[in-house]
Amino acid sequence: MTASHTHVVTITGYSSNGDGVARLEDGRVAFIRGAARGDVLEVTLIGELRGSVRAEIVKILSPSPYRIEPDCPKYPICGGCDFRHVTYEEELAAKLQRVNDALSRIGGLSFSVSEILSTGDVDHYRNKATFHSDGKSRGFYKANSREIVPVDNCLLLENDLNDSLKRLTMNGDVTLRSGEKRPDGTVVMSIDGLSFIVNGFFQVNTAAALLLFRKAREYASMSKDESLLDLYCGVGALTLFVGRDAGIAVGVEYDPAAVIAAKENAERNALSHVSFICADAAAWVADVAGPDCVIVDPPRKGLSRGALQKITALAPNRIVYASCDPATLARDLRLLAGYTLKEACVVDMFPRTANVECCCLLNRQ
Numbered sequence: 001m002t003a004s005h006t007h008v009v010t011i012t013g014y015s016s017n018g019d020g021v022a023r024l025e026d027g028r029v030a031f032i033r034g035a036a037r038g039d040v041l042e043v044t045l046i047g048e049l050r051g052s053v054r055a056e057i058v059k060i061l062s063p064s065p066y067r068i069e070p071d072c073p074k075y076p077i078c079g080g081c082d083f084r085h086v087t088y089e090e091e092l093a094a095k096l097q098r099v100n101d102a103l104s105r106i107g108g109l110s111f112s113v114s115e116i117l118s119t120g121d122v123d124h125y126r127n128k129a130t131f132h133s134d135g136k137s138r139g140f141y142k143a144n145s146r147e148i149v150p151v152d153n154c155l156l157l158e159n160d161l162n163d164s165l166k167r168l169t170m171n172g173d174v175t176l177r178s179g180e181k182r183p184d185g186t187v188v189m190s191i192d193g194l195s196f197i198v199n200g201f202f203q204v205n206t207a208a209a210l211l212l213f214r215k216a217r218e219y220a221s222m223s224k225d226e227s228l229l230d231l232y233c234g235v236g237a238l239t240l241f242v243g244r245d246a247g248i249a250v251g252v253e254y255d256p257a258a259v260i261a262a263k264e265n266a267e268r269n270a271l272s273h274v275s276f277i278c279a280d281a282a283a284w285v286a287d288v289a290g291p292d293c294v295i296v297d298p299p300r301k302g303l304s305r306g307a308l309q310k311i312t313a314l315a316p317n318r319i320v321y322a323s324c325d326p327a328t329l330a331r332d333l334r335l336l337a338g339y340t341l342k343e344a345c346v347v348d349m350f351p352r353t354a355n356v357e358c359c360c361l362l363n364r365q
Contacts (some may be wrong), residue, residue: 006058011039014094016102016327018082018354030055032142033143034076036086037094038064046343066090072155079143080156082354092116092348095356099326099346107330113358115345117215119207122153127189128177128204133170137263156352194240194269194325198263201234208349212322212359213241215345216295219361222246226292229316231281231307236262236323239295249274250291252281282306293318308335319362324349329358338365 020035
């Protein structure tokens with residue numbers, strides 16, 4: 001859809017993917033990529049959504065006080081970043097608002113999160129990236145497209161990944177991961193005195209992962225006479241980080257390769273009281289004696305209904321929920337019957353993008 005005329009709008013906030021939000025004269029909501037809160041813009045409509053429209057900027061009539069000049073020549077064509085046109089303080093405020101909106105509108109909670117943790121480093125933090133190729137160019141996908149934007153240096157990536165990028169051929173998709181490499185190609189990450197073989201999911205921002213892990217450890221508040229259960233544990237990094245304070249810790253993960261790595265990680269860190277099981281979290285937890293604390297760090301889709309039911313049946317005193325999607329987090333918090341949201345914080349795991357990580361503590365009522 002292409003409109004034959006333009007509209008003047010004022011940006012009042014941001015959508016979950018970082019687009020600016022405004023209302024047209026007829027009351028419809030417009031989403032505008034690259035807009036900043038407080039901008040007065042001339043826009044043209046480029047698409048219709050259900051009950052709303054997409055628009056693009058024709059002219060900035062009055063710039064937001066939060067607007068800055070983007071520092072990447074590929075922005076905002078490349079889909080990797082969402083907030084390079086605003087100050088970092090504004091980005092953090094937008095992320096807090098996104099989380100609180102989800103808790104209120106989806107979770108039906110009156111709880112408000114005010115703490116957001118950041119390393120302060122907004123560039124060169126990603127330890128992993130996937131590059132796409134069409135045989136002619138290599139780079140990232142254009143925003144809302146499968147078209148490739150050629151990239152030879154990305155501000156988000158750790159420097160060694162940018163160095164590796166320059167040596168890649170143009171054939172097929174390639175995933176690169178930084179970290180200490182052993183002779184067999186195994187990647188090892190070190191966090192707070194612990195080292196982890198990475199063969200499966202691991203946080204893409206190592207420094208911010210430490211902030212998340214410390215917060216999860218604080219919320220779990222384990223003691224040597226307590227037991228910990230970690231569901232969706234991946235290579236066991238969070239299980240080991242928090243579980244070293246517990247008497248017994250068990251991690252559950254569906255991916256066999258990740259479980260093998262998790263067991264090696266327990267051995268390499270001399271944590272013999274931590275064990276791992278390869279199983280589906282929802283199906284397996286029914287046979288576990290009630291743990292004192294359960295940690296969940298599910299994929300973006302959140303907890304399945306079965307997992308929710310099994311966790312509440314275990315009736316742990318505490319649940320620590322780490323999430324990369326505020327919407328599914330809020331939904332699950334509403335469905336965890338018998339538990340109250342006690343504490344929560346936001347961790348800026350993905351600076352300059354709209355993605356955000358949360359960590360929550362729930363206490364049994």
